[in-house]
Amino acid sequence: MTTSSTTSSRWRALTRHHLFWPVAVLVLLLLVNVPFTPDFFSVRMADGHLYGSLVSIVLFGSPLILVAVGMTLVIATGGIDLSVGAVVAITGALACSYISDQHDQGALSGVLLAMGLGLLAAVVCGLWNGFLVARMGIQPIIATLIIMVAGRGVAQLITDGQIITINSEPYKLIGGGYWLTLPFSIFVVAAVVAVTVALTRRTALGLLVEAVGGNAEASRLVGIRSRRIKIMVYMFCALCAGIAGLMISSNTSAADGNNAGLWIELDAILAVVIGGTSLLGGRFSIGGTVVGALVIQTLTTTIYTIGVPTQTNLVFKAAVVIVVCLLQSPKFRAKVFGAKFAARFAAKGGAKPAAATADPAAATEAAPKMEVS
Amino acid sequence: MAEPRPVLEMAGIVKEFPGVRALSDVDFRLFPGEIHALMGENGAGKSTLIKVLTGVYSLDGGTITLDGRSVRIASPLQAQQAGISTVYQEVNLCPNLSVAENIFIGREPTRMGRIQWKRLRREAAELVDRLGLDIDVSAPLSSYPLAVQQLVAIVRSLNTGAGDGEGPGTKVLILDEPTSSLDRDEVLQLFALMRRLKEEGVAILFVSHFLDQIYEVCDRMTVLRNGTLVGEHMVSDLDQVGLVQLMLGKAMGQLDELHEHQLRSDAGDTLVQADGLGRTGGIAPFDLEIRKGEVIGLAGLLGSGRTELAxxxxxxxxxxxxxxxxxxxRVSMSAPNDAIGAGVAFCSENRKSEGLVPDLTVRENIILALQASRGWTRPIPVAQRDELVAKYIKALDIRPANPEARVGQLSGGNQQKVLLARWLITQPKLLILDEPTRGIDIGAKAEIQKLVVSLSEEGMSVLYIAAELEEVLRLSHTIGVLRDRRLVAQIANGPEITTSRILETIASGEHQ
Known part of the structure; x- marks a missing residue:
């Protein structure tokens, strides 16, 4: 911090920022697309709607962002929620089957009621998860596995094993409609993210969540009602998944109990990790998670645009994810870049910014972690 | 030079953390066959220097010379390979494995991929024998008391340095507060081993907060203060008072003043009344009255039920x-919330596992208890919060005085102060301090004790637990004596009460 050169210290502060690596990876991924799709960054107007790759990435990434934002809080408490994919399916199934039973599928009141019903079911799922984890003391991964497996069955029951298709204009708006030239789902995501940030950072909820995840016993001994907080967080996570479920079923105008939100829990966990929140709990970053979810969606888009054969695209995705995770690891960076750079530049007084950044950051981040483990 | 060549020489060592210069231009040397004490208050840079030497932290400046050759130590493994072995305060071994397995773990002698169990046990037994220890190497580690486990950790670290016979052998052995949880006999056992290793030419770096132990076993000492070198002295040339003055940078006498403040035992009304409070397997039912402004000290051996009572x-x-x-x-005591609501605060003896949230900042840790009592919907207004935090950082002299610093990076004494600040901010009526001065240096110890006295004078009641009887005696109006998980006596403090009388009570279980 006492470096003489201001550009160096500014650069250092920038690379130390918790969003630096996720954003860097996102930008890199976006740039990879340009040689394959020269007009990748262009956004054009047609029929009063904005179109373009960037818009589609956000549009298709919306459900993932929602699920990942809820997952972030659960992970911050030291837990995990595997049931979100099933909750997506249940919510969509319930909402669509209610709408399909109406005479007038386009009636706003019916649609609102359907959405309310779906979200209520989601919140009940969250309450169940929270109850098992916080009250019964069951390990989160096991507790949420129950709904992950059983939830799809429930969704099938609701839809009688069929794919329910509906034809409802108001319902279509959530996941497939446009407002002010932009896809409506972008506004939904923006609202949820804003509410989450306000809820965690404008109140003390964020601090208490981080305390519970960072040291559960210490939190109990300072009088934090950690059970209540955990239940709330699982409910919130399920609510986010529920909104994502409405969005997905609205986008296709159909409820598919089998495939809606399939494996979204894994993408969401990945997004949270890429966003810089530790799976051990404690510090979390909603902004990081949003970037993380965009990274994953961009990756999916990129796989299609650069023409990776379909049968290998999961392997390709896995490879990129490994690289991203390695880049984020301070230890890895120190090993690959740090030692070399540090040795070379330390002798010259460490004036070069790149050298000054990698090593000290890595050392201070890595060192306390060793004590913990 | 008349002196022999040092085995280890560190020159101009610099180590910086964000916002803190932990070590600036520190020189340190270590001669073969000596026991060298590294002295300084908490936060003076002792641990940092050790971590730089063992490769846990990277250097920001300076050189390390080992056996006349300049070395770069980038990891704990490299340090071990270079012949620098470390034993930390907490024993990092596997209690469920045998002593022999623990000594050789990760380096078991193998033939064609199979572990040679007989050879492993034989070699472990030889090692233990050579060091004059009487340990059955095939017994599980957990069957031995902590002190023996500590000795096993030392044996293991010596053997690590030796490698597979290719390595240079241990030249430097670092013992970071090995004695803090040992009793007197166990300490003597450890010292015997240290002297034996010294005769074999090993250079030992010893860190301890017990000054008497330093004077008993060490030859030379290096004193640090605020990350800078204060001086290097032969132990025989510097008396304890001189040493403490060097460490603190100011004259002593603080602790003596406490006696003057003391004994103004005109405590007020009853604040806490416990009747027949007890818990099976914890502590037998006891009655206890705590008056307003009273300091009650709990005395008793480790495991006598002091912590359980608290x-x-x-x-x-x-x-x-x-x-x-x-x-x-009436307070139901079904959860900490009940007690906190009634104005009770509790600083656990386990700072790390039951106190701090290491990933959070100093500020967040300080406001945690107050925020928890307000609930999540009512955050403390930013201006008020910053003012409170700044006030307590200043009042308790928490270093670094940076509310954004991560608490995990602070030294033990400063972490303890953060915990104190966390509870003082809630303005409790009863403050329970369980071993608040354990593992922290004499300067911070004196500050915390002075704080207890002034809090009591302001009308706060304090329940004070400490292993050192002098400490309990110095601070308390009333002394509760525990023995075998039973509160056996409550003694009003006075001039005629001495540590030996308390000891008698602990030993006999009754107070005459």
Whole structure:
């Protein structure tokens, strides 16, 4: 911090920022697309709607962002929620089957009621998860596995094993409609993210969540009602998944109990990790998670645009994810870049910014972690 | 030079953390066959220097010379390979494995991929024998007391340095507060081993907060203060008072003043009344009255039920029997919340596992208890929060005085102060301090004790637990003596009460 050169210290502060690596990876991924799709960054107007790759990435990434934002809080408490994919399916199934039973599928009141019903079911799922984890003391991964497996069955029951298709204009708006030239789902995501940030950072909820995840016993001994907080967080996570479920079923105008939100829990966990929140709990970053979810969606888009054969695209995705995770690891960076750079530049007084950044950051981040483990 | 060549020489060592210069231009040397004490207050840079030497932290400046050759130590493994072995305060071994397995773990002698168990046990037994220890190497480590486990850790670290016979052998052995949880006999056992290793030419770097131990076993000492080198002295040339003055940078006498403040035992009304409070397996039912402004010290051996008593009064464990009234109101004690609501605060003896949230900042850790009592919907207004935090950082002299610093990076004494600040901010009526001065240096110890006295004068009641009887005696109006998980006596403090009388009570279980 006492470096003489201001550009160096500014650069250092920038690379130390918790969003630096996720954003860097996102930008890199976006740039990879340009040689394959020269007009990748262009956004054009047609029929009063904005179109373009960037818009589609956000549009298709919306459900993932929602699920990942809820997952972030659960992970911050030291837990995990595997049931979100099933909750997506249940919510969509319930909402669509209610709408399909109406005479007038386009009636706003019916649609609102359907959405309310779906979200209520989601919140009940969250309450169940929270109850098992916080009250019964069951390990989160096991507790949420129950709904992950059983939830799809429930969704099938609701839809009688069929794919329910509906034809409802108001319902279509959530996941497939446009407002002010932009896809409506972008506004939904923006609202949820804003509410989450306000809820965690404008109140003390964020601090208490981080305390519970960072040291559960210490939190109990300072009088934090950690059970209540955990239940709330699982409910919130399920609510986010529920909104994502409405969005997905609205986008296709159909409820598919089998495939809606399939494996979204894994993408969401990945997004949270890429966003810089530790799976051990404690510090979390909603902004990081949003970037993380965009990274994953961009990756999916990129796989299609650069023409990776379909049968290998999961392997390709896995490879990129490994690289991203390695880049984020301070230890890895120190090993690959740090030692070399540090040795070379330390002798010259460490004036070069790149050298000054990698090593000290890595050392201070890595060192306390060793004590913990 | 008349002196022999040092085995280890560190020159101009610099280590910086964000916002803190932990070491600036520190020189340090270590000669073969000596026991060298590294002295300084908490936060003076002792641990940092050791971590730089063992490769846990990277250097920001300076050189390390080992056996006349300049070395770069980038990891703990490299340090071991270079012949620098370390044993930390906490024993990092596997209690469920045998002593022999622990000594050789990760480096078992193998033939064609199979572990040669007989050879492993034989070699372990030889090692243990050579060092004059009487340990059955095939018994599980957990069957031995902590002190023996510590010795096994030393044996293991010596053997690590030796490698597979290719390595240079251990030249430097670092013992970071190995004695803090040992009793007197166990300490002597450790010292015997240290002297034996010294005769074999090993250079030992010894860190301890017990000055008497330093004077008993060490030859030379290096004193650090605020990350800078104060001086290097032969132990025989510097007396304890001189040493403490060097460490603190100011004259002593603080602790003596306490006696003057003391004994103004005109405590007020009853604040806490416990009747028949007890918990099976924890502590037998006891009655205890704590008056307003009274300091009650708990004396007793480790495991005598001191902590268990404190935890019941805080609701950290739930009592099976009895009741507690605080300020005339019955408190159920089914959870810490109940006690906190009634104005009780509790600083656990386990700072790391039960106190701090290491990933959070100093500020967040300080406001945690107050925020928890307000609930999540009512955050403390930013201006008020910053003012409170700044006030307590200043009042308790928490270093670095940076509310954004991560608490995990602070030294032990400063972490303890953060915990104190966390509870003082809630303005409790009863403050329970369980071993608040353990593992922290004499300067911080004196500050915390002075704080207890002034809090008591302001009318706060304090339940004070400490292993050192002098400390309990110095601070308390009333001394509760525990033995075998039973509160056996409550003694009003006075001029005629001495540590030996307390010891008698602990030994006999009754107070004459």
């Amino acid at each position: 935890r019941l009064l805080f609701g950290a464990d739930q009592p099976d029997t009895g009741k507690v009234t605080i300020g005339g109101r």
